[in-house]
Amino acid sequence: MAGLQRARVRRQATFRWVVVAVVGTFFALPLLGMLEFTTRAPGGGRTAAVWRTVADLSGLRTTYPELWAGLKASGALVVLTVLIMLVLLVPTMTWVRLRVPRLRRTIEFICLLPLTIPAIVLVVGLAPVYAWVTYLLGGSSAWLCFAYVVLVLPYCYRALDAGLSAIDVRTLAEAARSLGAGWGTVMVRVILPNVRTAVLSASFLAVALVLGEFTIASLLHRDNLQVGINQLGQRDAQVAVAVSFAALALAFVLLLVLSFAGHRRTRRPLATPLTEEPA
Amino acid sequence: MTPQRQGVAVRLEGLSRHYGAVRALDGLDLELAPGELVALLGPSGCGKTTALRLLAGLEDADAGRVVVDGRDLTDVPVSKRDMGMVFQAYSLFPHMTARQNVAFGLRLRGRSAAEQRSRAGEMLELVGLSSQADRYAHQMSGGQQQRVALARALAIEPQVLLLDEPLSALDAKVRVQLRDEIRRIQLDVGATTLLVTHDQEEALAVADRVGVMRSGRLEQIAAPSVIYTTPATAFVAEFVGLTNRLDGIAADGVAQVLRARIPLLPGSSTSGPVSVLVRPESVEVHTQRDGDAEVVATSFLGSLGRVRVRTADGALLLAQVPTGEAGVLQVGDRVTLALRPVPALAVGRD
Numbered sequence: 001m002a003g004l005q006r007a008r009v010r011r012q013a014t015f016r017w018v019v020v021a022v023v024g025t026f027f028a029l030p031l032l033g034m035l036e037f038t039t040r041a042p043g044g045g046r047t048a049a050v051w052r053t054v055a056d057l058s059g060l061r062t063t064y065p066e067l068w069a070g071l072k073a074s075g076a077l078v079v080l081t082v083l084i085m086l087v088l089l090v091p092t093m094t095w096v097r098l099r100v101p102r103l104r105r106t107i108e109f110i111c112l113l114p115l116t117i118p119a120i121v122l123v124v125g126l127a128p129v130y131a132w133v134t135y136l137l138g139g140s141s142a143w144l145c146f147a148y149v150v151l152v153l154p155y156c157y158r159a160l161d162a163g164l165s166a167i168d169v170r171t172l173a174e175a176a177r178s179l180g181a182g183w184g185t186v187m188v189r190v191i192l193p194n195v196r197t198a199v200l201s202a203s204f205l206a207v208a209l210v211l212g213e214f215t216i217a218s219l220l221h222r223d224n225l226q227v228g229i230n231q232l233g234q235r236d237a238q239v240a241v242a243v244s245f246a247a248l249a250l251a252f253v254l255l256l257v258l259s260f261a262g263h264r265r266t267r268r269p270l271a272t273p274l275t276e277e278p279a
Numbered sequence: 280m281t282p283q284r285q286g287v288a289v290r291l292e293g294l295s296r297h298y299g300a301v302r303a304l305d306g307l308d309l310e311l312a313p314g315e316l317v318a319l320l321g322p323s324g325c326g327k328t329t330a331l332r333l334l335a336g337l338e339d340a341d342a343g344r345v346v347v348d349g350r351d352l353t354d355v356p357v358s359k360r361d362m363g364m365v366f367q368a369y370s371l372f373p374h375m376t377a378r379q380n381v382a383f384g385l386r387l388r389g390r391s392a393a394e395q396r397s398r399a400g401e402m403l404e405l406v407g408l409s410s411q412a413d414r415y416a417h418q419m420s421g422g423q424q425q426r427v428a429l430a431r432a433l434a435i436e437p438q439v440l441l442l443d444e445p446l447s448a449l450d451a452k453v454r455v456q457l458r459d460e461i462r463r464i465q466l467d468v469g470a471t472t473l474l475v476t477h478d479q480e481e482a483l484a485v486a487d488r489v490g491v492m493r494s495g496r497l498e499q500i501a502a503p504s505v506i507y508t509t510p511a512t513a514f515v516a517e518f519v520g521l522t523n524r525l526d527g528i529a530a531d532g533v534a535q536v537l538r539a540r541i542p543l544l545p546g547s548s549t550s551g552p553v554s555v556l557v558r559p560e561s562v563e564v565h566t567q568r569d570g571d572a573e574v575v576a577t578s579f580l581g582s583l584g585r586v587r588v589r590t591a592d593g594a595l596l597l598a599q600v601p602t603g604e605a606g607v608l609q610v611g612d613r614v615t616l617a618l619r620p621v622p623a624l625a626v627g628r629d
Contacts, residue, residue, distance in 0.1 A: 178357055178364040
């Protein structure tokens with residue numbers, strides 16, 4: 001009996017490793033291809049010249065101005081999108097839980113809606129809106145942040161919802177209020193510290209999505225990293241691929257950090273009491 | 280420890296609250312004397328928690344006033360009411376230690392760091408948790424968390440202490456310990472306290488007065504012994520403690536029940552066929568071979584026992600007897616019943 005059990009465990013372990021190997025190969029092959037392409041020397045052999053170029057930020061600015069403009073725009077977009085998303089979502093979701101819980105499903109539906117709309121359709125709807133944005137605020141690529149907030153809503157909502165569900169928002173807020181805290185204090189000193197991991201997760205997801213976005217920026221004729229890479233690709237494919245690789249690596253690192261943060265949270269339950277003992 | 284602050288008088292005047300078509304509170308009037316502990320007792324949905332939340336300011340009343348120490352607080356927000364509250368659910372801030380939790384309210388009041396620390400230490404000592412000051416909520420048991428929550432509520436020297444079923448999530452043994460401790464601390468600090476509970480034993484054990492609520496109204500409010508021995512309504516008699524409904528005939532303030540004459544309490548139906556509400560401890564059970572009643576169940580409760588008996592006319596009746604007597608009785612034994620002439624409430628038969 002024990003022998004059969006051991007054999008089954010062994011088979012399962014082997015199957016797991018096979019799955020990991022196949023999936024790993026599927027994702028690693030294109031990356032290896034990119035790495036191989038960016039290290040090709042003109043006369044054959046290998047060189048790190050492309051990577052040296054990418055690492056030299058001041059040189060990049062003058063040599064590849066379209067990429068530099070995209071980098072700058074994406075940097076601003078990341079900051080603005082994350083800020084607007086957090087300011088919009090965290091208080092709204094907290095308020096809905098506290099005061100109008102029956103609206104929770106509606107808010108969830110609205111936040112998940114962008115998932116069901118293809119980017120190209122979004123652009124058709126956004127084009128007239130952005131005509132007004134340009135008229136009122138100017139044509140800066142940074143204003144793409146409004147569209148990006150909509151784009152990241154489903155992912156960020158899910159992350160924040162998981163965080164808020166892990167704590168008793170209502171009781172904590174009421175306890176703080178009864179001790180004399182105003183709503184601002186409740187948010188900053190009580191709710192936010194307890195959903196820190198969820199806020200980080202939502203922010204990282206937003207960063208990864210904004211760094212990878214191409215369709216909306218391109219069709220609305222704005223700059224961002226992906227548009228810059230696309231333009232650069234028509235001039236210097238190796239540098240374009242190297243920058244793409246770097247952006248992917250950054251997103252990968254962010255998601256890795258997120259997964260570690262999430263793991264740490266699951267190891268430390270927030271408010272589950274120990275088994276009762278005579279006090 | 281001498282009271283740190285004299286309690287204040289609290290008055291709820293005609294408080295009403297509706298949730299859609301549901302009337303949670305229906306013109307509740309309630310007064311608490313300074314330093315008094317009043318327990319609101321009642322079944323789920325009777326409006327006791329709503330009353331407490333209106334007093335705390337966590338919900339708005341549709342009508343009525345909340346007056347504390349002569350000040351009308353009806354429109355004052357919860358954060359300005361100066362009331363300490365302990366919740367049913369564990370409410371410690373998970374990212375703070377016990378000491379930081381207790382000091383939270385003091386920090387909001389701009390007290391110095393030294394004062395926060397010393398007062399938090401003092402309060403944790405009061406609830407017997409000085410050694411747990413640096414622990415987080417998840418490192419403490421439920422009972423310890425509720426004691427820290429009590430210390431946190433008291434640290435701000437509240438005008439009124441509000442306890443919203445603070446013991447209901449705890450196991451039986453800890454609940455009794457903490458219940459007694461809450462009463463000791465409440466007497467120590469002298470805070471006017473409103474306790475909401477559905478546990479009648481808890482209410483009777485710790486409160487100066489118990490208010491029994493039903494459908495958003497107070498059925499009766501009185502000292503625990505009065506509530507138990509002199510219930511004003513059938514609902515109070517049957518909700519607080521155990522009661523037998525026995526058929527009898529009332530006349531001249533006395534009811535004839537099971538060959539006994541039971542004096543009737545004020546508020547009883549005074550003539551004709553009635554149901555008399557008799558406590559199990561007023562029922563005597565005597566073993567007798569040709570008795571007209573039969574034992575159908577016995578239960579052992581430690582210092583006493585309960586015997587369920589079927590009378591000759593088929594009615595079931597509960598008697599509470601000393602453990603020694605209960606041990607002698609077996610299911611199927613023939614017995615006779617006698618009632619002690621303890622005043623009881625009689626209501627018209629349904």
